[in-house]
Amino acid sequence: MLFRSCVIVVASPRPRVGKTLLSRLLTDFHFQEGRSVAAFDLNAGKDALAAFLPERVIQSAIDGLKGQMALFDRLIADDGITTKIVDIGHASFESFFMLAHRFGFAGEARSRRIGFAILYLLTPDPSSVEAYRSLRSQFPEVVLVPVHNENFGVAQHRKRYGLTGIASVIRLPQLAPAVRKYVETPPFSFTDPRLAALDMDVDIELQHWLRRIYLEFRELDLRILLTDLKASIGPLIPTAP
């Protein structure tokens, strides 16, 4: 089996941990890779994903049936869009995953050859640790990827989150203050050709930062592909009697 498309959900039960920045980067990365991409924003406000990438983002809400249909039905639709990014925002965290679990989203995605990955921003608070564990047990076959936003320091989360063995963490490197003022002012796209007109030091710093992140995203692509392969050859691998 080969996934025909992929849904990537960016999540954390905590506000202001870098979900929207990560969603923006993912959206632009997939666009630059030549894929058709759509992003769905469950946040509202001036710093929301839709404010940064108005042309690629669909404002969504899941507090009513029509909004749920507009989002979930579109996520599984065979509409030619190969990558769908969902920035669920902390306020919708619980209801999004409750609905996804209740509707059997992971199974439906798999049956339609859609890869499903959750990128989870790590924070040290116990409620986030508990929410991560809960996601892992509710969605055991989903690619659940911990993300460490180094803009909030170099705290080690492995032990706290029980990330043992080869469980690798995506690192969102620290952003230099000189670059931050451009990046954090909407609208802003990392694919905007006008970025070349930035001050040379800023541009070099930004490109260096993006290269590191995009390398992590390529590894994520491989991880989703590996999950697909494992699922495909799983029945062929003999199991112990």
Next chain:
Amino acid sequence: MAKPAVFLIGADKGGVGKTTVARTLLDYFGARQVPTRAFDTESPRGTLKRFHPDVTEVVDVTSAPDQMRIFDTLGSADAKVTVIDVRAGLLSSTLQALSDIGFIELGKTGQITFAVFHILGPSIASLEEIAETSRFIGDANHFLVKNHINEAPFFEWDPATYQSYFKKIKDAHEITIPKLNEMAYEQVDVAAVPYASFVANKNAKGEVANYSFVLRGYVRHWLGQVWREYDRVKLLDLVSPKSENSLRQVAG
């Protein structure tokens, strides 16, 4: 070998969701590979038959020939489970007729399994039927089905009223059917397929359909809740002895 089982689904009051419950029962037994047939007494047109045409016959339960079609074939039919969806207003008279022909007595002697699903809506008029119907039921398996067709709480806020109806019949089991989202309900109605087919995104011909994933999700969750209620009251034990169930589980 399992003895024949008859599930009578009914209420004297209309609009309480009898056919909805009958449909969930057919889906429940179907999912567990229990061969089941159904009789729809909304003669000449049948609502149940619209959703389960392959296993449903429309009959007039008050006529002797149709009573023979149902009850004289219990032992010979391939399906050992018979579900009868009794039209509104006919529950008491149907029970009276079954009593008159000695059918309820057969249940008492253990030759058949007889269960009554009395569907209740959240109104005093509906609850007042309980005493009337329980008069006939005797030792049969009696299920008081609280069907939440709206948000009303079945008088649970008033323990005196609640207990005066639900606790009076000591051997009756309560089953709670939660409310299904209206839009999901209507979508299944339009699709005219069993709930289980809707959840599986299949049309009446068994082909892949294009129902809303979200609406299917609502039905899936709701049907799961209903089936958990049926598991809780051990419905499967009524239609096949425990040893058969165990064997089936071991066989996978």
